[in-house]
Amino acid sequence: MAGFIEIRNLTKIFGKNTVLDNLNLEIPYNKIFGIIGENGSGKTTLLNTLIGFLKPEKGTILFQSLDIFKDMRGVETRFGFATQAGSFYPKLTVEENLYYFGKLYSIPRKELKERVRKLLDLVELTYAKKTLGGSLSTGMKRRLDIACALIHKPVVLILDEPTEDLDPILRKELLNLIRRINEAGTTIIITSHLLEEVEELCDVIAILHKGKLLKIGSPVAIEREYGKNEIVKLQLESRNYQAFVKKIIQAGGKVEDVDYEGEKILIFTPKGEALLNIIMRLSRLGREKIEHVSIERMSLNIIFESIVRGEKGLMS
Amino acid sequence: MIGSIISKNLKILIRSKTSALVVVLGPLLLILLVGLAFNSSGLNDVRLGVYTSAHSDLTNSVLEQLKTKFSVYELETQDNCINGVKAGEFNVCAVFPPDLKVTTSDNIIFYVDYSRMNLVYNIIDTVSSQLEIKSTALSKEMTGNILTRLENARVSLVEKKSALEAASSNTNEIKNSLTEMSTSFKGLELMDMENISLEFKENNLTGTYATSIKNTLEETQDILKTSTTKITELEGVATQSQEDLSSLTTVVTNIINSVSGIEVKDAENIVSPIKTKIEPITTQGANLNYLFPTLLVLIVMFVSMLLSSTSLINEKTTYAYFRNFITPTSDFIFLLGNFFSYWIIVLIELLVIVVASLFFFSQSFLLAALFAFLILALSSVVFILIGMIIGYSFKSSETSNLASISIASVLLFFSNTILPLESLPSWVRDIILFVNPFVLTESALKKVILFGSPIKDQWPAFLILVGFAFILGFFAYVANQATKRRL
Numbered sequence: 051m052a053g054f055i056e057i058r059n060l061t062k063i064f065g066k067n068t069v070l071d072n073l074n075l076e077i078p079y080n081k082i083f084g085i086i087g088e089n090g091s092g093k094t095t096l097l098n099t100l101i102g103f104l105k106p107e108k109g110t111i112l113f114q115s116l117d118i119f120k121d122m123r124g125v126e127t128r129f130g131f132a133t134q135a136g137s138f139y140p141k142l143t144v145e146e147n148l149y150y151f152g153k154l155y156s157i158p159r160k161e162l163k164e165r166v167r168k169l170l171d172l173v174e175l176t177y178a179k180k181t182l183g184g185s186l187s188t189g190m191k192r193r194l195d196i197a198c199a200l201i202h203k204p205v206v207l208i209l210d211e212p213t214e215d216l217d218p219i220l221r222k223e224l225l226n227l228i229r230r231i232n233e234a235g236t237t238i239i240i241t242s243h244l245l246e247e248v249e250e251l252c253d254v255i256a257i258l259h260k261g262k263l264l265k266i267g268s269p270v271a272i273e274r275e276y277g278k279n280e281i282v283k284l285q286l287e288s289r290n291y292q293a294f295v296k297k298i299i300q301a302g303g304k305v306e307d308v309d310y311e312g313e314k315i316l317i318f319t320p321k322g323e324a325l326l327n328i329i330m331r332l333s334r335l336g337r338e339k340i341e342h343v344s345i346e347r348m349s350l351n352i353i354f355e356s357i358v359r360g361e362k363g364l365m366s
Numbered sequence: 367m368i369g370s371i372i373s374k375n376l377k378i379l380i381r382s383k384t385s386a387l388v389v390v391l392g393p394l395l396l397i398l399l400v401g402l403a404f405n406s407s408g409l410n411d412v413r414l415g416v417y418t419s420a421h422s423d424l425t426n427s428v429l430e431q432l433k434t435k436f437s438v439y440e441l442e443t444q445d446n447c448i449n450g451v452k453a454g455e456f457n458v459c460a461v462f463p464p465d466l467k468v469t470t471s472d473n474i475i476f477y478v479d480y481s482r483m484n485l486v487y488n489i490i491d492t493v494s495s496q497l498e499i500k501s502t503a504l505s506k507e508m509t510g511n512i513l514t515r516l517e518n519a520r521v522s523l524v525e526k527k528s529a530l531e532a533a534s535s536n537t538n539e540i541k542n543s544l545t546e547m548s549t550s551f552k553g554l555e556l557m558d559m560e561n562i563s564l565e566f567k568e569n570n571l572t573g574t575y576a577t578s579i580k581n582t583l584e585e586t587q588d589i590l591k592t593s594t595t596k597i598t599e600l601e602g603v604a605t606q607s608q609e610d611l612s613s614l615t616t617v618v619t620n621i622i623n624s625v626s627g628i629e630v631k632d633a634e635n636i637v638s639p640i641k642t643k644i645e646p647i648t649t650q651g652a653n654l655n656y657l658f659p660t661l662l663v664l665i666v667m668f669v670s671m672l673l674s675s676t677s678l679i680n681e682k683t684t685y686a687y688f689r690n691f692i693t694p695t696s697d698f699i700f701l702l703g704n705f706f707s708y709w710i711i712v713l714i715e716l717l718v719i720v721v722a723s724l725f726f727f728s729q730s731f732l733l734a735a736l737f738a739f740l741i742l743a744l745s746s747v748v749f750i751l752i753g754m755i756i757g758y759s760f761k762s763s764e765t766s767n768l769a770s771i772s773i774a775s776v777l778l779f780f781s782n783t784i785l786p787l788e789s790l791p792s793w794v795r796d797i798i799l800f801v802n803p804f805v806l807t808e809s810a811l812k813k814v815i816l817f818g819s820p821i822k823d824q825w826p827a828f829l830i831l832v833g834f835a836f837i838l839g840f841f842a843y844v845a846n847q848a849t850k851r852r853l
Contacts, residue, residue, distance in 0.1 A: 101692050102692075103688075103691060103692060123694050126692060126693055126694040127694055131689070131692055133685065133688070135685040136685055137685045137686050137688055138685070138686050139684060139686045140684070147686075151689065151693065154690065154693035154695040155694060155695075156694070156695075198689065199689075
């Protein structure tokens with residue numbers, strides 16, 4: 051179901067700062083939709099606008115073709131939201147938190163009891179249901195928060211940086227949980243700084259920069275589009291990279307872009323093998339000592355940096 | 367090191383605009399308001415209820431004197447007058463005895479409310495001062511009257527002194543003449559003369575002896591003539607003396623009448639012509655009883671405001687607060703839910719206090735305690751809503767506590783607890799009596815607890831508090847919406 055959620059010409063301004071700038075976006079049904087972007091790119095503002103908490107200056111958001119700002123009750127009952135901060139009461143137990151939020155959604159007691167039981171099972175907190183929210187470990191808190199967001203059986207679950215501050219094991223557990231939720235029929239919208247996990251988890255990703263949509267598509271499609279380049283990582287003893295790159299280009303090497311990673315230069319090229327041969331030849335001729343050289347495929351992380359840098363005008 | 371810490375703390379405080387504003391402006395505003403309001407000495411617009419069944423000149427004259435300093439309201443019954451003090455309409459009720467005169471021993475009774483300890487002695491002093499002025503004037507008048515009469519008596523007596531002396535002299539003259547006549551008469555041997563005369567008759571005697579007798583008789587005849595003349599003269603002197611004494615009698619009678627005309631003869635009445643007595647309007651004796659209503663309102667005010675503001679700040683600072691807003695539950699329901707939570711806590715505390723107070727007061731306090739509970743329950747609504755507005759408006763518990771304490775202090779200062787409201791200009795007091803929930807509650811509680819007023823008499827206070835609750839509820843909702851926008 052394409053166009054499950056449609057964001058049209060969305061503009062949100064705080065004071066003189068345009069946080070969302072005429073944004074257009076479509077979020078498909080029952081997919082895991084990732085939103086990535088730098089800090090201040092407008093990710094959280096977009097999420098807060100999606101749940102109707104913020105009102106845009108311009109534009110609209112359609113949920114199943116209905117304007118969410120004209121049907122807030124629909125949004126409140128169909129959208130669930132979990133933040134990295136843990137939106138539950140630390141002085142209430144796991145179970146009490148779920149019952150409390152369930153009551154706010156007017157869920158009948160009997161049904162609520164069943165839902166709480168199922169949710170505790172889903173997030174694997176049944177054993178800790180009598181534990182105070184504040185006494186839970188970081189991973190458990192994150193799971194409780196997701197459980198609270200799911201108490202009213204939302205069709206859309208919005209997760210703002212859910213794996214932030216989690217160790218790799220907890221992160222993996224949480225990603226599995228998100229997948230299970232999605233498999234149960236819930237559309238997931240997720241923001242994250244960790245692009246590897248977005249790449250691994252999401253069906254569709256949108257790249258935001260300064261409130262604008264830079265790119266949208268599946269990770270594979272984006273990688274295919276931007277991943278035609280390979281990266282040659284090079285470290286010369288002289289560190290005189292500018293002159294060496296000029297020599298590479300003069301020798302017929304294709305250089306799309308360059309970047310630096312510590313002492314190394316990253317050379318983006320569509321023909322990595324050929325470039326590597328040129329580098330070796332130039333090294334021999336010019337007696338330039340190479341400390342390190344390698345060829346890598348472009349990851350989403352690098353593609354993201356590349357796209358954002360391109361937007362900033364850094365692409366050569 | 368310490369300098370760095372101080373510098374850091376000050377920077378944080380100053381850069382948090384609300385905190386800086388509350389820290390600086392809160393106390394400043396408090397001092398400004400209190401300073402402006404209480405920048406005068408003495409009392410303003412002290413209201414005096416007066417009752418007398420029959421006016422006399424003295425009553426009117428005393429009332430005129432009192433009117434120079436107080437607003438005087440005449441009541442039709444003594445009960446109305448005393449109830450007026452209980453209701454706070456008057457500060458004092460003065461009950462004058464019928465036909466008050468300086469000669470009567472009855473007192474003017476002043477009924478005062480001893481529960482207003484910071485006012486009652488001041489009022490008694492002021493009323494006494496005013497009466498003292500009148501009393502001194504009356505005392506002077508009476509003393510002057512006595513002295514005038516004494517002076518008139520003196521003048522009259524001085525005027526009649528010569529007549530008295532003349533009467534004395536005449537009396538002396540009469541006495542001397544009578545002595546003289548007595549001596550003359552003693553020289554006559556009248557008995558012998560009678561015998562001699564008899565002998566003359568019997569013996570038809572003549573000669574020397576007869577001549578001698580004849581001479582003696584002639585002498586006697588002369589003496590008698592002289593005596594007759596003197597007696598005639600003495601009659602005149604006696605008549606004069608009689609006249610003098612008669613005029614003296616008149617003067618003395620006048621003096622007696624004048625002295626009798628002095629109305630007040632009792633020295634105490636002359637020294638204190640107006641006698642007063644101070645009576646309390648309630649039989650409650652202990653200071654705790656008088657303080658108890660104020661104490662209750664103080665507890666309710668501070669607990670309600672601090673509890674609601676602090677709890678709301680705690681709620682706002684939890685991340686869960688945000689989740690509440692994205693549920694279908696309306697903001698109004700959240701507001702009501704929060705309000706009732708705080709209200710239940712305050713009511714439980716109130717219940718404990720009121721039940722505990724039953725141990726200190728008599729069993730008759732039970733009904734009053736119930737009424738007091740109702741009044742406090744209503745006023746706690748107002749204070750909780752004020753606290754909620756503060757809680758919604760501020761971001762940290764420090765600033766909200768400071769704001770709560772500042773507002774509570776303003777309400778406290780503009781009540782009868784520290785300084786009597788009579789110290790304020792009357793127009794300010796009139797406003798405060800209607801807009802300060804602390805004063806409204808305290809006043810209603812006093813009437814119920816100390817004076818045993820029925821709860822139905824407290825309807826005006828109830829209605830005002832209910833009105834406040836609605837207005838503050840609206841503002842609390844507005845503050846809640848503003849908070850939501852700031853999240």
